[in-house]
Amino acid sequence: MVMLAHKADFLGKLPHIRGRLVEDAPLSRLSWFRTGGTADLLFEPADADDLIAFLRALPTDVPVTVIGVGSNLLVRDGGVAGVVIRLGRGFAGIETRGDIVKAGAGAMDVHVARKAQEAGLAGLEFLVGVPGTIGGAVRMNAGAYGREVKDVLLHARAVDRLGHVHELDLVDMGYSYRHADVADDLIFIDAAFKGTTDDKATIAARMDEITTARADSQPIGTRTGGSTFKNPEGGKRAWELIDEAGCRGFAIGDAMVSDKHCNFLINRGKATAAEIEAVGETVRARVKEASGVELEWEIKRIGREAGEGAA
Numbered sequence: 001m002v003m004l005a006h007k008a009d010f011l012g013k014l015p016h017i018r019g020r021l022v023e024d025a026p027l028s029r030l031s032w033f034r035t036g037g038t039a040d041l042l043f044e045p046a047d048a049d050d051l052i053a054f055l056r057a058l059p060t061d062v063p064v065t066v067i068g069v070g071s072n073l074l075v076r077d078g079g080v081a082g083v084v085i086r087l088g089r090g091f092a093g094i095e096t097r098g099d100i101v102k103a104g105a106g107a108m109d110v111h112v113a114r115k116a117q118e119a120g121l122a123g124l125e126f127l128v129g130v131p132g133t134i135g136g137a138v139r140m141n142a143g144a145y146g147r148e149v150k151d152v153l154l155h156a157r158a159v160d161r162l163g164h165v166h167e168l169d170l171v172d173m174g175y176s177y178r179h180a181d182v183a184d185d186l187i188f189i190d191a192a193f194k195g196t197t198d199d200k201a202t203i204a205a206r207m208d209e210i211t212t213a214r215a216d217s218q219p220i221g222t223r224t225g226g227s228t229f230k231n232p233e234g235g236k237r238a239w240e241l242i243d244e245a246g247c248r249g250f251a252i253g254d255a256m257v258s259d260k261h262c263n264f265l266i267n268r269g270k271a272t273a274a275e276i277e278a279v280g281e282t283v284r285a286r287v288k289e290a291s292g293v294e295l296e297w298e299i300k301r302i303g304r305e306a307g308e309g310a311a
Contacts, residue, residue: 036075
């Protein structure tokens with residue numbers, strides 16, 4: 001166990017929680033890459049009140065890392081120090097009222113899009129092309145097929161490291177391409193989006209187009225982390241730069257640049273997180289050499305290298 005020295009003392013003093021708390025929890029099963037080490041502690045709160053109570057009891061020197069369904073995540077092989085918080089079923093509610101869609105941070109993006117369609121609300125169709133949950137989408141201004149969260153977000157709620165609740169309007173988010181200018185310690189718990197009334201069949205058709213385009217162009221069904229690098233401002237897209245640098249199909253062990261879409265890395269079976277990251281860094285170096293463009297990771301990488309000591 002590589003938790004902080006006062007872990008046992010903290011666990012003994014922890015107030016009653018209704019969620020699930022696991023020591024030495026394997027994170028590979030929670031990552032779409034299916035790689036990575038363990039979390040010193042994994043906490044899956046029952047609801048927002050449970051999360052707040054836990055954070056208020058947690059010593060301030062214990063690091064906290066938040067994950068969703070692991071769709072755009074690489075967990076390093078040495079695991080994650082401190083507490084990993086995962087928002088699950090207690091945060092997966094979705095409801096519509098008028099032209100507003102409210103969703104918990106643990107709700108899958110695709111489910112939010114479908115709920116909006118069922119209510120005859122357009123504008124959120126792009127979410128069927130965004131793997132992951134609403135919490136991550138709000139945090140990174142996720143987008144696909146010409147739309148992004150900033151185009152539909154009304155407001156969101158988040159809890160900080162000390163357990164204080166914050167309400168943020170769109171302007172508070174400071175959105176730019178795949179980025180929100182908000183404090184790193186904020187854990188988003190829910191958000192509200194504005195749709196526009198439209199014919200349900202028409203909305204469904206647009207969603208089907210996105211789903212088909214995604215299946216045709218991306219390695220759906222593989223062990224992947226989604227789009228690996230952000231598209232640079234202006235000029236060519238990341239996949240074009242990677243292709244022109246001769247990296248399509250490049251592999252280290254079972255970690256490989258997808259032949260189908262070369263801005264996707266895939267685990268062909270037994271790749272380690274280190275191998276996946278090494279493939280990504282090799283791609284960045286070759287693209288830099290070939291084009292002068294320095295690609296920026298879009299996938300979130302967390303944790304320690306194998307053999308690295310506790311933080």
